[in-house]
Amino acid sequence: MNACPRCGACCASYSVDFSVCELEDMGGQVPSGLAVEVNHSTCRMRGTDHLPVRCAALTGKIGDTVGCGIYEWRPSPCREFAEGSDACQRARTRHKLPYLD
Numbered sequence: 328m329n330a331c332p333r334c335g336a337c338c339a340s341y342s343v344d345f346s347v348c349e350l351e352d353m354g355g356q357v358p359s360g361l362a363v364e365v366n367h368s369t370c371r372m373r374g375t376d377h378l379p380v381r382c383a384a385l386t387g388k389i390g391d392t393v394g395c396g397i398y399e400w401r402p403s404p405c406r407e408f409a410e411g412s413d414a415c416q417r418a419r420t421r422h423k424l425p426y427l428d
């Protein structure tokens with residue numbers, strides 16, 4: 328089962344940090360305008376750098392219908408984030424969404 332298209336909780340729970348090498352400007356794929364600088368080697372998805380957290384690339388309504396506006400170009404933490412993981416379940420709980428079996 329893929330709960331993600333009707334969830335989006337993780338995109339509105341955590342700071343999404345990744346190497347500046349993943350930025351389009353640096354030869355990567357992530358649109359540079361959607362990231363903010365953390366330090367010389369790390370950047371963060373815009374919108375996950377303040378509270379309440381909500382990635383600037385996230386479209387739709389959490390717990391209803393959501394999408395990632397840069398899905399094909401999203402950074403590695405998003406690619407590696409596993410549905411059903413502890414972090415996923417924590418994000419869902421934070422947004423009052425039911426535990427995934």
Ligand code: SF4
Nearest residue numbers: 331334335337410415
């Ligand atoms: S919190 Fe879990 S179910 Fe929700 S979008 Fe993220 S990975 Fe998918």
Ligand code: SF4
Nearest residue numbers: 338382384385395405
């Ligand atoms: S880039 Fe896409 S998958 Fe990653 S946090 Fe933002 S909306 Fe979610």
